[in-house]
Amino acid sequence: MAKNYGAVAALKNASLSVLPGEVHALMGANGAGKSTLVKILTGAIRHDRGTILVRGKAHEVRSPGDARKAGLLPVYQEPSLIPDLDVLSNLKLTRTPIEAFRSWVKELGVPELDLRETARDIPLAIQRVLDLARALAVEPDVLLLDEMTAALPADLAERVLGVVKRQGQAGRSVIFISHRFVEIAAVCNRATVLRDGETVGVVDIEAGVEERIVELMLGAKIEKARAAQRKANEATSVPVDAGTRIEVKNLRVGTKLQDVSFELKNGEVAGVVALEGQGQDELFAALAGSTKPSGGTIEVDGKAVKFSHPVDAVRAGIAYVPGDRSEALAMKQSVRENIALPFSASVRNWGPINKKRESETVNNAIQRLQIDTRAQREVQRLSGGNQQKVTIARWIAADARTILCFDPTRGIDVGTKQEIYKLLRQLADQGKSVLYYTSELDEVQLVCDRAIVIFGGKVVDVMPADIADEPALTRAAYGLPRDATANVGVLAGAGEAQP
Amino acid sequence: MIRFLRQQAWVLGLLALLVVLFIATKIIQPNYGASDFTALMRAVLPYAFAVAAQAIVVIGGGIDLSIASMMAVTSVTAAVMMNGASEEFALVVIPFVLLLGFAMGALNGILIVVTRVPDIVVTLAMLFVYQGLALLILGSPGGAAAVWLKTMIAGTVPIPGVPDWITMWIPNALVLLVVLLAAVWIPLKRSHIGLSIYAIGSSELAAFRSGVPVARTKIIAYGIGGLFAAMGGLALTISTGIGAPIPGPYLLASVAAVVLGGVVLGGGRGGLVGPIIAVFILRLLRTDLTLLSVDPNATTIIEGTIMVVVVMLGAFLTMRGRSS
Numbered sequence: 001m002a003k004n005y006g007a008v009a010a011l012k013n014a015s016l017s018v019l020p021g022e023v024h025a026l027m028g029a030n031g032a033g034k035s036t037l038v039k040i041l042t043g044a045i046r047h048d049r050g051t052i053l054v055r056g057k058a059h060e061v062r063s064p065g066d067a068r069k070a071g072l073l074p075v076y077q078e079p080s081l082i083p084d085l086d087v088l089s090n091l092k093l094t095r096t097p098i099e100a101f102r103s104w105v106k107e108l109g110v111p112e113l114d115l116r117e118t119a120r121d122i123p124l125a126i127q128r129v130l131d132l133a134r135a136l137a138v139e140p141d142v143l144l145l146d147e148m149t150a151a152l153p154a155d156l157a158e159r160v161l162g163v164v165k166r167q168g169q170a171g172r173s174v175i176f177i178s179h180r181f182v183e184i185a186a187v188c189n190r191a192t193v194l195r196d197g198e199t200v201g202v203v204d205i206e207a208g209v210e211e212r213i214v215e216l217m218l219g220a221k222i223e224k225a226r227a228a229q230r231k232a233n234e235a236t237s238v239p240v241d242a243g244t245r246i247e248v249k250n251l252r253v254g255t256k257l258q259d260v261s262f263e264l265k266n267g268e269v270a271g272v273v274a275l276e277g278q279g280q281d282e283l284f285a286a287l288a289g290s291t292k293p294s295g296g297t298i299e300v301d302g303k304a305v306k307f308s309h310p311v312d313a314v315r316a317g318i319a320y321v322p323g324d325r326s327e328a329l330a331m332k333q334s335v336r337e338n339i340a341l342p343f344s345a346s347v348r349n350w351g352p353i354n355k356k357r358e359s360e361t362v363n364n365a366i367q368r369l370q371i372d373t374r375a376q377r378e379v380q381r382l383s384g385g386n387q388q389k390v391t392i393a394r395w396i397a398a399d400a401r402t403i404l405c406f407d408p409t410r411g412i413d414v415g416t417k418q419e420i421y422k423l424l425r426q427l428a429d430q431g432k433s434v435l436y437y438t439s440e441l442d443e444v445q446l447v448c449d450r451a452i453v454i455f456g457g458k459v460v461d462v463m464p465a466d467i468a469d470e471p472a473l474t475r476a477a478y479g480l481p482r483d484a485t486a487n488v489g490v491l492a493g494a495g496e497a498q499p
Numbered sequence: 500m501i502r503f504l505r506q507q508a509w510v511l512g513l514l515a516l517l518v519v520l521f522i523a524t525k526i527i528q529p530n531y532g533a534s535d536f537t538a539l540m541r542a543v544l545p546y547a548f549a550v551a552a553q554a555i556v557v558i559g560g561g562i563d564l565s566i567a568s569m570m571a572v573t574s575v576t577a578a579v580m581m582n583g584a585s586e587e588f589a590l591v592v593i594p595f596v597l598l599l600g601f602a603m604g605a606l607n608g609i610l611i612v613v614t615r616v617p618d619i620v621v622t623l624a625m626l627f628v629y630q631g632l633a634l635l636i637l638g639s640p641g642g643a644a645a646v647w648l649k650t651m652i653a654g655t656v657p658i659p660g661v662p663d664w665i666t667m668w669i670p671n672a673l674v675l676l677v678v679l680l681a682a683v684w685i686p687l688k689r690s691h692i693g694l695s696i697y698a699i700g701s702s703e704l705a706a707f708r709s710g711v712p713v714a715r716t717k718i719i720a721y722g723i724g725g726l727f728a729a730m731g732g733l734a735l736t737i738s739t740g741i742g743a744p745i746p747g748p749y750l751l752a753s754v755a756a757v758v759l760g761g762v763v764l765g766g767g768r769g770g771l772v773g774p775i776i777a778v779f780i781l782r783l784l785r786t787d788l789t790l791l792s793v794d795p796n797a798t799t800i801i802e803g804t805i806m807v808v809v810v811m812l813g814a815f816l817t818m819r820g821r822s823s
Contacts, residue, residue, distance in 0.1 A: 044708070065710040080708040084701035084767035085694070093694050094709050 001050035002197075003036055010036040011047070012197035018142060018175060023168040025184045025205070026177045028194035029217050029474070034177060037194070038146055041175075042074040043067040054141065071141030075148055077277070079127035081119035087130065088115040096137050104133035109159040124255065125152050132160065136167075143167060144175045149183060150277060161187050179275045180456070181210050181478055195219050214474055244302070245402055245433040246287070246318075251296035253282035258457030259296070264402070264435055269428050271448030271465075272437040273473050279457040280437050284406050287435070288320035289313035314342065319395035323407035325387040331380040336362050338379050338390055342398040365393040385416025392423060403427065405436045409443065421447045441470045441477075455479045509761035509813060513776040516809075520783045527790050533655070533667040539786060540672040541652060541738050545570065546752055546778045547676055548731030550760070551684075552604075552724040553753035554774045559720035560700035560766030561611065564622040566728045566753055567746035568629035569603050573732030575633050578642025578742025589645035597729045603629060604725015608718035626750075633744040642742040651675065652737055672738075676775075679730055683723065684771050696720045700766025756781055759806055761813070 003011040011033045018024045028034045039045045041052065043061040052059050052070070059070040067073070081090050091098055098115075105113050108129050119127060128148070135143055145164065149157040165187045167174050178184055184191065185205060193201045193216040201216040203209055246264040251257060257279030264270050274280045285291035287298065289307030297304050300316050307313050313320070319342075322328050329338050339362045379387060388408055395403055405424070409417045424434050424447055436448055444451045444465065451468040453461040453476040461476040472482040524531050549566050556563045573596045580592045603625075610621045652672045687693040695716040698706040707713050731749065736742050760777035762769030781802065788798045 042708075063710070063712070064708050065712065068710050074708075076708060080705040082698045082701045082705050082709065082767070085697055089694055089697075090709070092691070093698055093706075093711065 001037060001040060002048050003040060003045070004048055009197055011040075013199070014050075014194055014197060015199045016175070016192050017202075018173045019189075020173055021168055021171040022190065023164060023174045023176055023188045025188040025191035026175055026194070027184075027191050027213060027217065032194040032217070033197040034194055035146070036197075038074065038144055038175075038177065041067065041072055042144060043072075068138075068140075072144065073135045073138065073140035073142070074144040075128070075132050075135050075146065077147050077150065079119075079124065079131050081122075081127055081131060081134075083120040084118065086116050086118050087113070087122075090119060091115075091134065094134060094138075096134050100137035100139075101133055104136045104163075105130065107159075108133055108163060109156060125156060128152065129156055129160065132163075136163070140172070142173045142175060144177075146177045147179070147277065148176075149178065149180070179278075179478060181213075181480060185210075193217055210478075210480060214471065214478070214480075218471060218474060245300070246435075247299040247302075248283075248287075249297045249299070251283065251286060251293055251298065253279070253286045253291055253293045256457055257282040257286075260454065260457070260459050261296075262452050262459060262462065264433050266433055267428050267431045268450070269424055269434040269436055269448045271444040271451040271468070272435060272454065273441060273444060273451050273468075273477055274437070274454040275477050276439075278454050278477075280454055281406075283454070284320065284404055284435075284437060287313065287318060287404055289318075290320075314398075314400070317399075317401035319398070319400035319403050321388075321391050321395070321403060321405045321408050323410045325384065325391060328391045329379050329387060332378055335366070335377055335379055335382070335390055339365050339394045339397050342394050361397045365397040385412040385420075388412060388420065389416070389423075392420070396427070400432075402433045402435070405434060407437055407439050409438070409440065417443075441473045444468045444473060453477055508816075510770070510773045510776065512813070513760065513773055513780065517776055517780050517783070520780060520787065524783065524787055524790070527787060536668060537655065537670040537672070539782060540670040540676075543779060543782050544652065544672050544676060544734040544738060545731045545747070546749060546756070546782065547680075547775055548727050548734055549749040549753040550756040550774045550778045551680055551771055552727035552731065553757045554760070554762050554769065554771055555696065555727065556720055556724040557757050557762050557764060558700050558766055558769055559696040559717060560703065561608075561618040561717065561721065562622065562754075562764070563604070563607060563721060563724050564619065564750060565603075565607060565625040565629050566724065566731075567749040568626045568633065569600060569725055569728040570732040570735060570749055571633035571744055571746040572603065572629050572636070573600050573729040574735045575637035575642065575742035575744050577733055577736045578644060579637055581645050581736075582641075582643045584645075586645050586647055589648055592645075593733065596733055597726055600725040600727075600729020600732065601722045602725065604728065605718050605722035607725070608721030611721070612714040612717055630746070633746075637742050637744045640741050640743050640745075642736070644736050644740050648737045649740060652734070680771060680775070683726065687723070688770075692716065692719060697767055700768075702767070752778070752781065755806060758810060 001011050001014045002009070014033055014037050016024075016026065016037065026034055026037070036045070040047045041061065043064045043066050046062065052061050054070050054072070059066070061067050061070060061072070081087070082093065085093065088098070091101055110126055110129055110133075113130070122130070129152070132145070132148065148160055148164075152160065161183060164174055164176065168187070168189065176184070176188055188205045191203050191205060191209075191213060192199055193203070193213055195217055200219065201212075203212055203216070243266050244263045245266045248263070249261050251260045256277065260279070260283060262270070272280055272283070282291060286293045286307075289310040289312045292308065298307070299305065300318070305312070305316060307316075310320070320328075330341065336359075340358045379390060382390070392403065392405075392408070403424075409420060412420070421443070424436070428434060428449075436443075438444065445468055448465050448468070450465060451461075451463050451473060452459055453463070453473065455477060456479065460479060461482055463472065463476070463482060467482075476482045549570060552566050552569075553563060576599060577592055577596045580595070581589055584592075607622050607625050610616070610625070611618045614621065652675055654671055655667050656669045656671055656674055658666050658669075695706065695711045696719070698709065698711050699713050699716050699720075703713055706716075735747075756777040757769075757774045758764060759780070760769065760774030762774060784802060784805065785798060788801060793801070
């Protein structure tokens with residue numbers, strides 16, 4: 001399989017072979033090409049090169065309908081029930097046999113389901129289980145489960161894993177995507193590992209195999225990481241203990257973020273490391289005031305705060321820099337206007353803008369950032385890296401004391417990345433604090449003082465930068481002990497159903 | 500039963516509002532009688548079809564701004580074809596015009612699907628195209644309609660054994676409206692394609708993943724919209740006896756009644772009964788205001804205000820019902 005998006009190769013040379021009666025894990029770090037491969041197999045996107053063979057026969061999979069006919073049925077991460085239709089209509093839409101559906105629903109442990117209930121009114125976790133029951137009811141040859149147990153309560157997750165295991169025993173195949181080694185150990189027979197769009201290995205699931213899988217996922221990066229670490233140790237400075245800026249206690253947001261506590265000190269860059277969908281989006285949204293937490297407290301400078309709107313967070317000096325620049329910038333406005341926006345938009349500054357003060361502040365920010373362009377240019381004409389610099393610059397101009405960066409260097413060239421790292425370190429040296437989520441693990445040692453690792457909505461590890469190399473972070477992010485030698489092996493119980 | 504009441508709460512509420520309006524009419528004009536109702540019904544007919552056309556497209560997640568223009572095209576086409584032709588020839592004209600309407604609607608759908616230009620832009624452009632087409636076919640109001648068609652929507656239905664004072668309240672036009680809408684809507688609602696239209700309106704991604712052919716479904720939704728618009732065009736020609744190349748205010752009326760009728764702009768929710776009742780409400784309201792000799796300019800202000808208030812009230816009640 002190969003798939004390009006423009007010049008970017010999402011998949012280069014990926015192969016996957018699943019036997020009848022096998023539960024097969026598909027693994028890989030963020031951006032390795034897992035989701036692209038799943039989308040191709042289920043007809044959601046077309047591939048550029050490669051073939052799909054079902055029972056030795058080549059199949060053209062052009063649409064989800066084709067995939068169904070070929071016996072490939074997915075259950076996606078987001079429920080695909082039509083929100084405004086009741087369950088019965090949803091079943092009719094996909095021509096699902098209703099009796100079979102009912103018996104699967106029972107088997108999966110959903111109590112009293114009313115088929116006349118509108119999908120929108122059903123809790124998300126139950127919707128996912130119904131999605132699975134609907135797929136099982138048509139007895140597909142190959143079932144694709146994308147993070148099926150994520151956001152499921154423990155008892156339902158256990159039932160689901162039991163059903164998956166029995167599918168294999170009944171001679172049907174399952175492609176199982178999960179970030180949780182424990183689940184993979186419980187239900188899978190083999191695993192295919194992807195890295196940078198290529199299949200790099202197929203392993204049998206047995207005791208101690210998780211180390212081999214981590215190695216495959218990281219590849220040559222282990223050595224590179226060691227080298228980067230030595231360099232990084234010189235760059236990062238230990239922050240002076242200047243008091244706590246933000247303290248988060250037992251924070252819960254939605255279903256994803258379960259229970260997170262940590263503190264962010266003045267003058268510190270704290271890294272947040274997590275696999276996709278472990279609750280980091282919710283954490284940042286809560287700190288930026290765009291989502292209300294369902295439990296726990298956030299304290300700023302020792303005082304408990306409740307943000308009901310992003311404005312509240314900005315007033316408390318907390319600025320949010322999203323990974324997607326278009327979320328933060330007015331693309332058609334000039335650099336100057338964009339930088340001036342947050343500080344002239346506060347409620348007190350209604351009325352004419354103080355041009356002199358504005359240009360002073362803006363020029364200051366532009367100089368500091370070395371945005372190599374005239375300030376009058378439209379932001380959309382800048383490179384991605386320069387755009388990101390503008391997003392950070394505006395908050396410096398607005399004098400924010402804390403900056404929340406959510407994967408800010410995504411898709412930015414190496415040179416500009418370095419400048420952003422330098423900028424963030426400078427801010428920290430001035431006593432400002434930065435919370436830095438990154439999906440590129442090698443960045444942690446380049447910018448952060450500490451790494452907070454989140455897995456399954458909880459903080460599983462906090463490590464100082466000097467030991468937070470890529471292998472250690474990867475292990476921790478998968479819920480494994482950070483040190484390979486200390487690994488007692490969560491897969492010791494492989495083969496027994498222990499979700 | 501309780502579930503039925505809850506699901507149909509909006510429609511029942513509209514029905515109650517309509518009854519209140521009828522009572523108000525009777526109070527304002529004590530001699531308001533069956534003949535007035537028949538006249539109202541005939542006036543409502545083209546509006547009702549326009550609303551049905553808009554409703555099906557909006558349920559499918561789109562919007563069609565060219566409905567009034569499609570009504571004009573079909574109206575003049577029918578009038579020109581029937582002009583000087585025999586009475587029986589109308590039997591050919593009607594299916595042809597209905598097909599023409601379906602084709603125009605489907606063309607809108609195809610353009611939206613193929614070019615990926617937003618529906619509001621495509622149908623706005625087609626509004627002008629179809630309007631020009633209507634004027635090319637017939638430069639000024641004219642043409643004719645078969646006599647048997649004209650008598651079909653005039654008068655009331657005589658039902659044997661039922662006293663006159665009941666049948667005089669059942670105008671032919673009402674029967675025709677109900678029969679035609681039901682003939683299209685009921686089979687559609689029960690079919691896979693009907694379900695698919697609701698599905699793409701509710702969530703295009705989820706529908707795609709459920710194996711619904713999204714593009715084809717969208718084209719069919721617009722096509723059925725065009726079919727209803729053609730019925731509206733025919734109703735215009737038949738009730739006036741001539742073809743009208745300049746469309747009346749059917750477009751905005753259709754959107755207004757669709758919204759008031761409980762169809763969510765954005766798609767997936769609502770039905771046909773609500774919007775049809777809503778169109779009666781809006782027409783009757785206008786009648787009442789005219790009877791009260793309210794300034795016509797003030798009339799539009801009152802109509803707009805009532806719409807906003809009713810829709811807001813409805814949203815408020817729905818939200819309260821959801822949270823409790």
